[in-house]
Amino acid sequence: DLFTKATRTKADERDLRQSVFDFIIVGGGTAGCVLANRLSAVSDWKVLLVETGDDENIDYNIPGVPTNEYRPILWNYRTERNGYSCLSRPSGSCEVKTGKVLGGSSVTNDMKYTRGSKVDYDGWHNTGTLASLEWKFENLIDDFKYSEDNGDYDILMNSLYHSRGGEMHVKKFKYTDRYIEVFNGAFSEMGLRTLDINTNIPEAVVNNQFAMINNTRLSTNSAFLKPVRHRKNLTILKGATVTKIVINKQENTVDGILYEIEKGKERPAYVKREIILTTGAINNVRLLHLSGIGPKIELKKYNITTIKDLPVGMNYQDQVTTGGLAFVMNDVAPVTEEKITNDFKTWFQSRSGPLASRGINQVSAFLQLYENINAPDVELALDGNYIRSDKYLLTNLTVHSAEEFNLPLPYYNLVNIHPILLRPKSKGRVLLNKRNPKYGRPVIQANLLKETEDLDTLVDSIDIALQLLDTKEMKKAEVKFAPLDLFPCDRLSNRDQWNCIARHYTRAMSRPIGTCRMGDNSTESVVDFQLRVHGIEGLRIIDASVMPSHVRGGIFAPTLMIAEKGAKMILKDWKENKGHFYNR
């Protein structure tokens, strides 16, 4: 095996002993940091966490600063061109950007804490499989609550769903502005009540809760990893990319990993108990395929020996929205550089002021469009943007420039209304890069809006969003429809026009899931309901990729929950079951 081959002399052996761990966590992202905390809490377990990215920088933690544009801390991927979505985006494809930094996408996301709906979790449960009972909503509430530290008393009062004392502090921002009030008022006028969306309700206007403490972003790195970094049994390897999971082909057990700090120079680390893969729904696919786990037919194309034929990469799903629907506020005073500089000083000195907020992003409306289930279909998410007045008086402001962040989030005179399809039906797949499977960007055949039902739902919700303009609140505030250049949809009207806009100006939400979905058989799923890879001893996957479907919310809170549940499963297996990992 890997270890025997590498230990030719006594000195080799001594060095290599240092590289032997009980658990290796591959990926220090949202789930990876939670797992590093929970597993290293057992002092006689030696734990290694390997992450491609580096540490967070304080700038990323200012709530008003959009980190999803900082290319150095992102995996910048794109969907493959197709005939039905992203048609007028650059290269006819949509961007998919996830975090490449300790804390992963919890450093680059919008910080919103939404859990999703009971109906979708219950759909993960398979009546024929006892183990899947664990994933019914009623059995997940405690896993959500375990790491929760809710800072809003009105929300905390509902103790069935919420609790205090965990590592993940969530709270609403105190800072508000005129248009937050206007949009809130307009949604209320349309009949939506202000409610906590995390209590399994179908519709509401929501003053979102965010992952933050003291008006500072709280990533899973800050919440779970930093407080335990001193633990002697925890090794954190930053700037290291895992390139292979080494599997003993005779026994189908894991030996360890190969990782690179410098491109092309692979180093080994060995594992005694388990490897836990948490590199997210896109990078997991590349790593598993390169390690011989994936669809045989795909691996054959690259001369990779198949160790286990599994549908890794299939069932890719992302939430989807469209650009093109924007409102302008004509009486916003010009923002000066001096004001912004002072606001940054205020945030650094007292963690307050406009930058201690996410501007209009704080408001969302969840809509149930069809009556058959008790769950929302669409979230109307609001994104503020500042367009210099000389520009927006012109009629040819492009959808792209309306969406590009020019200033931090709290300064805006234009609001993009993004209707997010929360439970898309369209599915795609992720494959290795054809020319450069090891280092090249994986191919993402996202198939966004392939199913016409998805397009219909998006467009139905736009009809509702447009009703905002008829409310007294909006009229009083003189909020108007933004004149965007909608080429090539400009000659169309009504529903035809919105269908065209959605197909041309599609946006992938960068919330990828499903490529290593859980299930009870190796034809349709990659992991079992204990998150163990079918047929490989000692390998678990614990991140958003195991979700069989979207759950009508974001996926940050669900990923935290999955990590907590996965950690509990590992502790149970190795403590109560005396170290037995059995999944054949």
Ligand SMILES: Cc1cc2nc3c(=O)[nH]c(=O)nc-3n(C[C@H](O)[C@H](O)[C@H](O)COP(=O)(O)OP(=O)(O)OC[C@H]3O[C@@H](n4cnc5c(N)ncnc54)[C@H](O)[C@@H]3O)c2cc1C
């Ligand atoms: C721009 C944006 C905004 C979002 N906003 C929200 C929101 O407001 N609310 C919400 O609920 N959800 C939101 N999401 C989604 C959500 O935050 C993430 O999808 C979720 O956190 C994913 O967690 P994960 O653990 O699966 O993956 P990640 O957090 O992405 O972690 C994967 C980690 O693995 C590392 N890695 C990858 N490959 C390797 C390798 N080979 N070797 C070593 N390390 C590797 C990565 O660098 C990364 O740190 C948003 C996502 C994005 C991108």
